[in-house]
Amino acid sequence: MNKFIQTSLLLTLTAYCSAEVLKNPTSYSSDLYKKVILNGNYDSSIDHPNTFLDFKYGERVASPEQIEDAINTYKQQSNKIKLVNYGTTHEGRPLHALIISSPDNIAQLDTIKENLSALSDGRTTNDREAKKIIDSLPAVAWMAYSIHGNETSGSDAALGLIYHLLASNDPEINNLLENMIIIVDPIMNPDGRARFVKSLEQYRGTAPNYDDQSLIHTGDWPYGRTNHYYFDLNRDWLYLTQPETQGRVALINEWKPQILVDAHEMGAQDTFMTGPAREPINKNMDRDLIKWGNIFAQDQGSEFDRRNWRFYTGEWHEDLYPGYSFYVNFRGTLGILYEQSRMAEDGVRRPEGTIQSYKESVHHQFVSSLTNLNTLLINSKNMYNDYWEGRKLNVSKESKWANQSFVILPTKNTSRINTIVDKLTSQNIEIFKNTKEIIVKNALKHSGDTIDELVIPIGSMIIPNRQPEAPLISAILEFDAEIDEEVLKKEREATLKDGSSIMYDTTAFNFTMMYGLDAVTVPEHINNNLSMWQPALVEIDIDDDAIMWIVEGEDDLSVSFAARLMEQGLQLRIVDKDINLSGKNLSRGSVVVIAMDNPGISELTSTIKRTAQNLNISVSSLFSGFGPEELPDWGGRHFRLLTKPQIAILSHEGFSSYDVGVSWWSLDHHLGIRHSQLNTSMIGYADLRRYNTLIMPSGYRSLDQNELSVLKDWVKQGGTLIANNSSTRMLISDKSITSIRDVSDSIENSHEYNIKLQREFLSKNISIDLDYVNNNKLTSDISYPWEESENRIDSDTLQKRDKWQSLFMPSGAFVSGRIDDKHWLTFGTINTLPLLYSNYPILMAGSGSKAVIRVGELTKNNNQDKYKTINWSDIPPGNELNVRMSGLVWPEASVRIANSAYLTQERYGKGQIILFSGEPNFRGSTLGTNRLWLNSVVYGSGLGTSPRIKP
Numbered sequence: 001m002n003k004f005i006q007t008s009l010l011l012t013l014t015a016y017c018s019a020e021v022l023k024n025p026t027s028y029s030s031d032l033y034k035k036v037i038l039n040g041n042y043d044s045s046i047d048h049p050n051t052f053l054d055f056k057y058g059e060r061v062a063s064p065e066q067i068e069d070a071i072n073t074y075k076q077q078s079n080k081i082k083l084v085n086y087g088t089t090h091e092g093r094p095l096h097a098l099i100i101s102s103p104d105n106i107a108q109l110d111t112i113k114e115n116l117s118a119l120s121d122g123r124t125t126n127d128r129e130a131k132k133i134i135d136s137l138p139a140v141a142w143m144a145y146s147i148h149g150n151e152t153s154g155s156d157a158a159l160g161l162i163y164h165l166l167a168s169n170d171p172e173i174n175n176l177l178e179n180m181i182i183i184v185d186p187i188m189n190p191d192g193r194a195r196f197v198k199s200l201e202q203y204r205g206t207a208p209n210y211d212d213q214s215l216i217h218t219g220d221w222p223y224g225r226t227n228h229y230y231f232d233l234n235r236d237w238l239y240l241t242q243p244e245t246q247g248r249v250a251l252i253n254e255w256k257p258q259i260l261v262d263a264h265e266m267g268a269q270d271t272f273m274t275g276p277a278r279e280p281i282n283k284n285m286d287r288d289l290i291k292w293g294n295i296f297a298q299d300q301g302s303e304f305d306r307r308n309w310r311f312y313t314g315e316w317h318e319d320l321y322p323g324y325s326f327y328v329n330f331r332g333t334l335g336i337l338y339e340q341s342r343m344a345e346d347g348v349r350r351p352e353g354t355i356q357s358y359k360e361s362v363h364h365q366f367v368s369s370l371t372n373l374n375t376l377l378i379n380s381k382n383m384y385n386d387y388w389e390g391r392k393l394n395v396s397k398e399s400k401w402a403n404q405s406f407v408i409l410p411t412k413n414t415s416r417i418n419t420i421v422d423k424l425t426s427q428n429i430e431i432f433k434n435t436k437e438i439i440v441k442n443a444l445k446h447s448g449d450t451i452d453e454l455v456i457p458i459g460s461m462i463i464p465n466r467q468p469e470a471p472l473i474s475a476i477l478e479f480d481a482e483i484d485e486e487v488l489k490k491e492r493e494a495t496l497k498d499g500s501s502i503m504y505d506t507t508a509f510n511f512t513m514m515y516g517l518d519a520v521t522v523p524e525h526i527n528n529n530l531s532m533w534q535p536a537l538v539e540i541d542i543d544d545d546a547i548m549w550i551v552e553g554e555d556d557l558s559v560s561f562a563a564r565l566m567e568q569g570l571q572l573r574i575v576d577k578d579i580n581l582s583g584k585n586l587s588r589g590s591v592v593v594i595a596m597d598n599p600g601i602s603e604l605t606s607t608i609k610r611t612a613q614n615l616n617i618s619v620s621s622l623f624s625g626f627g628p629e630e631l632p633d634w635g636g637r638h639f640r641l642l643t644k645p646q647i648a649i650l651s652h653e654g655f656s657s658y659d660v661g662v663s664w665w666s667l668d669h670h671l672g673i674r675h676s677q678l679n680t681s682m683i684g685y686a687d688l689r690r691y692n693t694l695i696m697p698s699g700y701r702s703l704d705q706n707e708l709s710v711l712k713d714w715v716k717q718g719g720t721l722i723a724n725n726s727s728t729r730m731l732i733s734d735k736s737i738t739s740i741r742d743v744s745d746s747i748e749n750s751h752e753y754n755i756k757l758q759r760e761f762l763s764k765n766i767s768i769d770l771d772y773v774n775n776n777k778l779t780s781d782i783s784y785p786w787e788e789s790e791n792r793i794d795s796d797t798l799q800k801r802d803k804w805q806s807l808f809m810p811s812g813a814f815v816s817g818r819i820d821d822k823h824w825l826t827f828g829t830i831n832t833l834p835l836l837y838s839n840y841p842i843l844m845a846g847s848g849s850k851a852v853i854r855v856g857e858l859t860k861n862n863n864q865d866k867y868k869t870i871n872w873s874d875i876p877p878g879n880e881l882n883v884r885m886s887g888l889v890w891p892e893a894s895v896r897i898a899n900s901a902y903l904t905q906e907r908y909g910k911g912q913i914i915l916f917s918g919e920p921n922f923r924g925s926t927l928g929t930n931r932l933w934l935n936s937v938v939y940g941s942g943l944g945t946s947p948r949i950k951p
């Protein structure tokens with residue numbers, strides 16, 4: 001039923017005929033707040049917002065459809081507005097920005113944009129031109145509301161603001177529009193808002209509800225905060241994975257607004273927060289903006305004082321992570337955050353007995369918006385002058401970024417390179433390729449080590465940081481964001497005192513670690529032998545007479561290629577070693593379609609071709625299966641048969657909606673193959689035989705014994721169970737389905753884990769002394785690695801230390817992962833893989849399981865001539881271990897997680913269990929670990945379980 005009709009019906013029901021069925025309430029929420037929000041001298045030819053609503057403006061939550069209806073009407077009714085459609089949500093809702101200004105300015109939008117563009121590039125514009133531009137430019141404001149769909153008051157304020165700006169005849173508003181371009185982004189997340197509006201309808205009773213714990217206020221799983229795939233859009237401004245952000249960022253970057261207001265809501269019992277952030281603040285941010293932030297906050301505070309409304313600034317609002325809407329602060333735009341206490345609807349009762357109404361919360365957002373616009377009006381020219389100085393500095397030799405170049409080393413992972421290029425160019429970042437080798441000194445690696453002299457191979461991606469977006473480039477590509485000592489002091493104090501944190505988000509976020517791409521930072525301005533970046537050519541060479549067709553396994557798209565072909569009924573193989581066939585070198589993980597495997601497929605080559613074209617991935621035709629010398633041949637054991645994955649994701653209440661959503665999105669976005677989401681409450685009786693691959697996203701729901709035994713039986717019969725983070729924690733604490741343990745639970749057996757680790761180390765570094773081996777006399781000279789260490793730690797001490805160290809676990813930082821480069825789960829992965837790490841279970845893998853990735857990069861240290869003991873494990877002589885890569889990892893945490901497993905694989909019956917300690921698909925942006933997960937989902941059933949032969 002149409003939502004509009006449904007709500008109207010309910011109203012009619014309560015108002016007129018409820019006498020027989022429902023009692024009228026004893027009071028109405030409309031009585032709570034009598035102040036008028038829209039209070040002006042309005043032009044009657046513009047429809048009042050009430051026209052579009054089935055309640056009075058501000059008293060309840062307007063649906064996306066109602067706001068959309070208003071926008072489309074205003075477009076017809078006013079010549080002060082230009083509507084820009086900047087995208088469509090996953091659920092098909094339009095994303096609109098409304099450019100509002102005087103009719104004269106509206107006629108000049110292209111010229112204004114050209115001038116803004118000229119003012120942003122200090123290489124092509126001089127001071128005289130800049131002054132002229134600044135004199136002529138109107139101010140530009142970007143006003144954005146309710147990116148979190150259940151933080152609704154912002155969009156309701158936006159509806160009022162749009163009307164007020166278009167309809168008001170007041171001279172102040174006319175003056176505002178003559179001197180300002182106001183871009184209103186009224187509903188940043190319409191899918192999330194629609195989900196929340198639906199739950200308001202479902203949980204609404206007759207009497208107003210002021211209890212912020214009740215369902216009408218909270219909504220239910222997966223809640224309205226996120227978008228269709230449960231992504232937090234306010235963490236997506238850099239990684240740009242969602243259509244909402246992609247379209248929005250393109251338009252913001254085109255307009256380069258002076259301020260960007262981002263209106264949210266916070267806890268219901270709070271008040272109102274705005275103003276500049278407190279430390280930690282990212283060091284790349286323009287400090288002038290903090291000065292301006294204070295000026296805006298002062299004006300807003302005075303206005304709140306005048307109206308007797310409470311507020312505060314700063315407090316929990318920090319700004320280290322550049323992936324909020326505040327990415328604009330690195331481009332010279334002042335970001336302004338509103339956090340209004342969340343009323344949802346009706347109002348909320350507070351401890352002092354007062355009730356704050358929804359309408360008042362809308363009023364706060366509305367007044368804040370107008371106040372900020374007035375502050376901008378007064379200060380626009382000075383802000384432009386600061387902006388111009390900043391833009392000039394960014395391209396000059398004097399800037400702190402001037403002698404800094406970021407280099408991404410060449411890889412066969414073409415699709416991942418194309419993705420990073422897409423994200424960086426969306427931010428107007430200029431990217432080059434070197435046409436000759438370049439020798440550089442003191443290049444910094446991800447590990448933090450420097451290389452005295454490095455030859456940068458031809459075809460590397462070079463980003464010299466003497467360009468207009470230098471601060472943003474540094475913020476998103478530098479390996480380690482600087483955090484002040486004072487901040488670390490406060491953080492440690494909070495941690496020790498009560499285990500809390502002053503960090504609001506992940507402390508590490510740089511693109512090359514997120515993406516798992518090998519990169520270096522060079523402390524010089526590279527500007528010779530560069531050409532503009534060009535994407536690699538895709539060659540789809542499919543010859544009908546070939547004996548097989550193959551795609552490169554390092555490319556992430558090879559997994560999609562395999563998944564999509566299997567879904568179309570083809571038999572596929574994967575090569576588990578590097579190969580050379582018909583003169584072509586291909587990496588392990590390359591996917592092969594062999595004609596002989598597919599005798600019954602009538603349109604074999606056209607299916608392969610169509611799939612490759614859809615994905616835009618190169619395919620080669622091969623005419624010989626002979627691999628020279630030791631290299632694999634096509635009939636040998638290295639050409640392994642795959643099994644079509646039949647996938648289900650466990651979902652619903654009890655699972656992290658973020659991890660469910662990103663798993664779901666990953667399958668749709670990267671693979672596009674069929675799968676089911678199961679409500680986990682039915683797992684005890686569902687027919688799991690339909691699936692061979694079950695994904696268990698991170699969750700806090702414990703399965704009961706019956707559910708666990710169903711799952712165990714299913715795995716035993718050949719299933720592949722893949723779990724993340726808290727679900728991994730749940731499975732390992734059950735102790736019956738896997739031999740993997742958490743470190744805290746395994747200290748008694750730490751010797752066993754160390755032995756397994758030493759076998760791994762020693763097997764990688766074999767040297768044979770023939771005299772010793774071929775001696776027929778018995779020797780007492782046998783080396784036992786664990787006896788070589790001088791300071792083995794007893795288990796009682798280990799237990800105490802572990803408990804202490806566990807206080808210091810990171811909340812989002814990169815640590816080094818060393819991969820088992822023979823295991824199929826690591827196809828397409830670099831050898832030292834950055835792992836985004838947090839307070840995850842610390843996995844201990846004993847015999848019978850495989851530690852596919854462990855924490856810590858083993859590096860040479862010739863001064864270390866003895867075994868060194870770190871907690872339960874020993875590091876062999878001549879080596880040391882790098883754990884921290886980026887962000888805050890206390891040394892206690894590094895020691896605790898060193899050598900533990902991040903990813904394990906273990907056979908169970910005919911099936912297998914794959915455990916991720918962390919969340920490999922974090923925000924859809926950790927492409928390095930996402931590849932491991934995609935390998936597990938698509939290849940797991942074929943490579944890690946007993947083959948099933950149908951009788």
Ligand SMILES: [Zn+2]
Pocket residue numbers: 148151264265
């Ligand atoms: Zn929010």
